[in-house]
Amino acid sequence: MSKTVNIPIGPVHPALKEPVRFTIEVEGEKVVGADYEVGYVHRGIEWAGMRQNPIKTIHLSERICGICAFCHPLCFVQAIEEIGDVEVPERAEYIRVITAELERIHSHMLWAGVAAHEIGFDSILNLTWNIREKVMDIVEYITGNRVTYGMLQIGGVRRNITEKQYPKIREATQYYRELLDKIEDVFLRDPTIRMRSRDVGILTKKRALELCAVGPTARASGVPKDVRQDFPYIAYPDLDVKAIMPEEPIGDVYDRIFVRIREIGQSADIIEQCLDQMEPGPILAEQNVAKLLADLQNFEGEAVGRAEAPRGEVFHYVRMNKNEAPLSWKARAPTYNNVQTWPDMIVGEELADVPIIVASIDPCVSCTDRVTLIKDGKEEIVTGEQLHKLSVLKTKRVMRR
Amino acid sequence: MIKNAFKRALWVYHINTGGCNGCDIEIIAALTPRYDAERFGIKLVGSPRHADVLLVTGPVTAKMEDKLKRVYEQTPDPKVVIAVGNCGASTGVFHNSYSIRGPIDKIIPVDVYVPGCPPRPEAIIHGIAKAWEKLEGKK
Ligand code: SF4
Numbered sequence: 007m008s009k010t011v012n013i014p015i016g017p018v019h020p021a022l023k024e025p026v027r028f029t030i031e032v033e034g035e036k037v038v039g040a041d042y043e044v045g046y047v048h049r050g051i052e053w054a055g056m057r058q059n060p061i062k063t064i065h066l067s068e069r070i071c072g073i074c075a076f077c078h079p080l081c082f083v084q085a086i087e088e089i090g091d092v093e094v095p096e097r098a099e100y101i102r103v104i105t106a107e108l109e110r111i112h113s114h115m116l117w118a119g120v121a122a123h124e125i126g127f128d129s130i131l132n133l134t135w136n137i138r139e140k141v142m143d144i145v146e147y148i149t150g151n152r153v154t155y156g157m158l159q160i161g162g163v164r165r166n167i168t169e170k171q172y173p174k175i176r177e178a179t180q181y182y183r184e185l186l187d188k189i190e191d192v193f194l195r196d197p198t199i200r201m202r203s204r205d206v207g208i209l210t211k212k213r214a215l216e217l218c219a220v221g222p223t224a225r226a227s228g229v230p231k232d233v234r235q236d237f238p239y240i241a242y243p244d245l246d247v248k249a250i251m252p253e254e255p256i257g258d259v260y261d262r263i264f265v266r267i268r269e270i271g272q273s274a275d276i277i278e279q280c281l282d283q284m285e286p287g288p289i290l291a292e293q294n295v296a297k298l299l300a301d302l303q304n305f306e307g308e309a310v311g312r313a314e315a316p317r318g319e320v321f322h323y324v325r326m327n328k329n330e331a332p333l334s335w336k337a338r339a340p341t342y343n344n345v346q347t348w349p350d351m352i353v354g355e356e357l358a359d360v361p362i363i364v365a366s367i368d369p370c371v372s373c374t375d376r377v378t379l380i381k382d383g384k385e386e387i388v389t390g391e392q393l394h395k396l397s398v399l400k401t402k403r404v405m406r407r
Numbered sequence: 408m409i410k411n412a413f414k415r416a417l418w419v420y421h422i423n424t425g426g427c428n429g430c431d432i433e434i435i436a437a438l439t440p441r442y443d444a445e446r447f448g449i450k451l452v453g454s455p456r457h458a459d460v461l462l463v464t465g466p467v468t469a470k471m472e473d474k475l476k477r478v479y480e481q482t483p484d485p486k487v488v489i490a491v492g493n494c495g496a497s498t499g500v501f502h503n504s505y506s507i508r509g510p511i512d513k514i515i516p517v518d519v520y521v522p523g524c525p526p527r528p529e530a531i532i533h534g535i536a537k538a539w540e541k542l543e544g545k546k
Pocket residue numbers: 069072154426427428429430431464465466491492493494495499500523524525526
């Protein structure tokens with residue numbers, strides 16, 4: 007599509023993730039066309055997963071994305087459990103919810119920092135990442151690892167959360183609940199952030215439905231979509247979860263910030279509910295891995311696992327036919343749906359708004375790789391770094407107003 | 408080491424060649440207040456042309472191979488390359504996939520390996536410190 011010279015990942019700033027490339031057509035400062043190209047990080051994970059036993063694939067699926075390192079394997083094991091009618095102990099289901107919600111807090115905090123960086127507030131990036139370390143500590147405390155948890159096993163979880171650990175977890179949820187007001191002050195009531203995000207990058211409800219947006223991106227546009235509420239899985243049926251939406255959704259960047267910030271509080275509530283309701287009991291249906299492997303070879307059928315990741319619905323399809331390896335495995339990440347909303351949001355906006363709009367869907371591929379500027383019919387190449395500078399300049403401009 | 412440390416700030420360019428993000432978020436965590444690598448003068452820069460150190464993560468996918476090479480060529484000498492994470496050092500969990508061209512040292516020379524999937528931020532800072540020693544020796 008674009009005729010630019012292709013340079014690797016281009017700009018890498020503290021907000022970086024994976025490489026993705028954009029072609030944006032502008033007329034002066036206005037964006038008139040936008041396109042994107044992904045696929046730089048294609049690793050053939052599904053292919054590899056169809057050539058090894060599912061227990062190994064749990065660890066592989068954790069590494070589809072390091073930020074949603076719990077939701078992907080969760081979908082995968084749910085699908086396998088459904089195929090084999092594995093009865094998961096109740097305590098394990100609660101532990102799964104707790105880990106999933108801790109992951110949501112850390113992901114949303116991470117995103118909030120990235121969003122602040124995109125509009126030029128690096129101090130807020132550092133502030134939010136500092137606050138985020140608290141949840142990283144708790145994740146490490148209960149799973150033993152900061153990023154990829156290795157918590158899941160077919161039929162349960164691999165580590166228990168003991169009563170002795172409750173106070174520390176409660177302390178963390180309390181910490182976030184108390185900070186929430188301050189975080190809202192910074193993100194929702196700050197006039198500069200408001201000016202940069204209100205009425206910017208609008209995705210209407212109609213388009214959100216047409217493009218099948220998921221997660222906070224859909225909810226900010228007024229589509230009450232949340233797998234935890236619509237198709238409760240693991241222990242969610244026993245918990246009180248409601249899709250969070252702005253009161254009068256416009257579907258702009260501000261609304262997407264609103265939804266995510268509120269979800270931090272919601273996750274803290276859910277974790278506390280889990281701690282209150284959890285009964286002692288076993289955490290794994292089958293302790294013996296050799297026996298589990300033998301059982302897996304008798305599994306036959308197909309199933310779907312779905313979960314609400316921080317970015318939206320994750321969906322895994324697995325088919326087994328009495329073999330060691332699954333016959334077929336398909337994973338669909340939420341960003342796959344949400345990237346399609348980019349052109350809709352970007353067209354008609356100023357070039358300086360592109361970074362924050364791109365970041366506002368919380369893409370798993372977020373580094374604005376390279377942009378082709380079509381000015382007076384001529385092509386000019388802008389790096390993401392220059393684009394970031396434009397964005398920072400605009401923040402300074404609106405602050406002066 | 409510390410004596411030399413303040414002679415010159417170390418500029419780091421980070422490239423993800425198809426990893427899972429796990430290492431990348433830990434690299435950013437290493438730069439933010441808890442671990443605060445910036446107090447040692449370690450700074451992430453936006454272009455390989457400004458960098459002394461290349462932090463490479465990921466198992467190198469087919470589509471990223473030539474781009475990794477080009478970044479390496481664009482980085483001025485003297486330079487050091489750090490492979491962060493297991494999948495950069497050995498392709499890790501992705502070893503049997505068709506679209507993997509790595510590990511990194513098959514494509515560009517690597518000076519320091521930081522193992523872990525992902526390594527902790529402390530380990531990443533330690534890796535950069537090692538690279539620093541090497542860089543001082545290289546000059
Ligand atoms: S080493 Fe592990 S955590 Fe790091 S990018 Fe590779 S798979 Fe992800």
